[in-house]
Amino acid sequence: MKAPPARVVELFDRDALNFEEYLQSPLGRLRTELVWSGLGPVLRQDGATHYVLDVGGGTGAFSLRLAQQGHRVLLLDPAQGMLDLATAKAERELTGKARDNLRVQKGTVTDISLRSLSQQFSIVLCHNILEYAVGPQLILSKIRQLVCNDGLVSVVVANRDAEPLRTVVNKQDPDAALQLVDKPVHPSTLFGGYRRVYSLHEILAMLDEAGFSGRNVRGVRVACDFLSQNLLEKREGWNSAFALEQELITRTPHKYLARYLHILARPHNQS
């Protein structure tokens, strides 16, 4: 099985701090909170302690909060720079039992050492990593082996159908937008290199092939990427944007044009 190429890991290593800054920015916080608003109800459903694998968990945006809530979390990432930031944040923000709830490990789901963890996890997070992976289908298939039969995978990917709209509005460049229609690979502004963007149809087909039924589709950041930084930096502006996004996140057709698609999917045998 393929590990991510050294060049990809190098980019994430180098740009870990940039990513953390993005997470703290108004748009980054909207992404985290909107994805979290989809996960929260699932976590609260049975009140159980979940065993969570955060694949490509980065600087711990989701892992730390899950650990804080009492869930047992394994954050897995191939980039040391990301892991260092996640560990430093955990030392600052988590205390006592919550800190024990979090394990941080260098690697990917395709690592042999994970074989012993087959069907161990009730929830697997796969948030914004398939854009950068060489073998995204392989990653989803591996995740299916790791998640238990009544478990759940939470997948976030950049939405291909959002890209032309973002470009024409934000760059005022219809020619550039036209080039992006149906284009699966785009330059990555945050990390350099390239990233793959997914149509809803494509990611659902991939999940299906891996053994998941993905019917809970949410659209993360439908409108707020078109707002000014000034407005989003003000607390009331951010709160209003969040309220609007929460309203649109499950609405058709709005969610289909969101910046990110968030899909909560269960193994086939559970549907």
Ligand SMILES: C[S@@+](CC[C@H](N)C(=O)[O-])C[C@H]1O[C@@H](n2cnc3c(N)ncnc32)[C@H](O)[C@@H]1O
């Ligand atoms: C955009 S960041 C997302 C981090 C985190 N999931 C989040 O949502 O905040 C992408 C992460 O995926 C990791 N990554 C890249 N290729 C990977 C692969 N093939 N397998 C697992 N993780 C990978 C990177 O090191 C990086 O930390």
